[in-house]
Amino acid sequence: MLNLLFSLCQQQRISQADFYFAKLIADKQQGLGYSEQQQVLAILVAGLCQYSLSQGNTCLFLDRDLANNYFGLRYIKTDDGIDYVAEINQKIANLPLHQWANMLQDHIAFTLSPQEKIAPLVLQHNALYFYRTWQDEYRLADYIKTAVQKPQDFSLPQVKACLARYFEQTTATTNWQKVAVAVALRQSFCLISGGPGTGKTYTVARLLAVLQKLHQGKLKIGLSAPTGKASARLSESIEKELNSESLQHLLIEDAIQHNMPSSAQTLHSLLGVRPFSEKTVYHAQNPFPYDVLIIDEASMIDLSLMNKVREALAPHCKLILLGDKDQLSSVEAGAILGELGQFMGLYFDPKRQKNIGCYDKEFTEYLTAVTGEILIASETSLSSIANCLCYLPDSRRFDENSGIGQLAAAVNSVQYPVIEQSWTLFTQDFSQGKLHLVEFLPQQFADEKDFNAHCINQIVQSAVQNYRDYLVYLQQNKDDLNNEHYQMLFAKFNAVRFLTALRQGEFGVESLNQMIANALQKAGLVNFQQQRDWYLGKPIMITQNDRNVNLANGDIGIYVGHNLVCFDSVDKQGNYKLVSRHRLPMQYETAYVMTVHKSQGSEFNHTFLLLPTKNNPVLSKELVYTAITRAKDEFTLFATEQIWQLAVQRKSKRQSGLKFVLDQ
């Protein structure tokens, strides 16, 4: 079996990490008296577990999807033409998946009852985990289940009065923002989900005001987000809301304006993550000094990071997650928002065109009493988890005239014909949120190579045209080294962004960034000898946290000359962050094009999405939805219709046991 995995590793079908973990188990099981079949199966299962984790799954289900599709090999022709699936089946003597746990139950590397026995790998409920991941998932589920059982109580009239003070008396339709605040006041854990511009920050600003009012301004509140960019945006929008006319005078009257948090930090700096160490400054024995912690862009948080945060919460601390459950999951393993989102009851069922209620009877009665909103209780029995989830349905940013809003809603729809018809929206003329399509037409090319070259040329030429304004501005103002200049520079650069689905290959970030830089050079807009040179206007994205210069993975900077890179973040005095290029972390990449994954938490006036011409497993509805919702004013798609349809009709499947454990 190990030789077989080695061949797959050489052909890059599995990674070195997958192979070496399987080898470690092979070495450790020597001389312990296991049967040949047990040994072979243990090696295979170890390789599969590591492979599954690297695909973002927290566990691997031993089910129909895995049968005859080990390492995703079912539809793939390997370089040497060997049928590896058949070989694997032969080596494990065609042992059916449901008998794997039984076969491995006495093996030192496995445990079937992880609460009682620790081992590197866990086999439970027909799923395979690393012990550490199983533990993270189990503890997170336990935290949420416990949190739901201890509602935080204020007297009903008190809550009702506070909500009435901070929300308008009447709205034409159900005021879900008010309902969300009522839910979050009651629960010690709460998730508020909604698409772009649905008022998550607006709601949280009011929640904080109501909380402070109920606690006489004594609460310590922390604000955080997974990346530097997302935490800067959260600080900015919370500050804007707190200073808004409608809220500010209430805060002053209630004398709580000084008790509001104004700036957010990244989760890494909140936790006090130390380089090369698992230990963080804050942990269970030294919890965060907060009574309430708000975390924005929670879809980007992976399971391991979420658990570090959970461990560091003081027992009484309220945790509020904000995010869009329909966006892509974190890069690392886990899909917490997606899993929790599955418990979210629907208030309106589009299939039945009927209100069906999203909270249980008792909770609905409570919410109706405190908010004055007419809510109906769920007709079906719901998990208690549903009572700590809120969905904000109405976007303030995109109305029905917006192409971007309509496209995002169509792609996100649960109704197949609506999803399929999303393509036709590109032919419609919208007064706002305009949509543009550059359709790749393979039938015009005899050769795939020529076709791809043509598609890439279209992308590159569009990038030259769209980044021109930014680069010309920089050339004309290169001697300005002040904040106004940097502000204008980022406004121009962030007006446009090209997003791609892939990292590698012709349509991957690396290759496209190189081609665009060369084309910009040819157009006389930038000037370099070699790609790695620093040239005026070179945009970069940091891909590694560096505490020495206080830069985080995902931070965007522009080379502004004088050996300086200016980053898109300002300090309290409004000064842009300038870092000498000599002090930059080793890991960064050019950023004319970035992956959709990396664009999470950012917005651009005109967003361009580039889809590859061939099917790829990363293409999914969530990826396309995330890219569309990065666009503020215009969205341009480069794709064939076939690939668009394939992507929007494929729901990404992260394997995770969180929902299962929460359900128990």
Ligand SMILES: Nc1ncnc2c1ncn2[C@@H]1O[C@H](COP(=O)(O)OP(=O)(O)OP(=O)(O)O)[C@@H](O)[C@H]1O
């Ligand atoms: N009930 C409301 N009344 C008036 N304005 C509102 C209301 N809700 C939201 N807004 C406004 O709509 C805009 C978008 O709201 P907000 O920034 O809170 O949305 P969000 O969901 O946090 O957006 P993002 O997708 O950027 O995270 C803001 O300008 C906000 O002030």
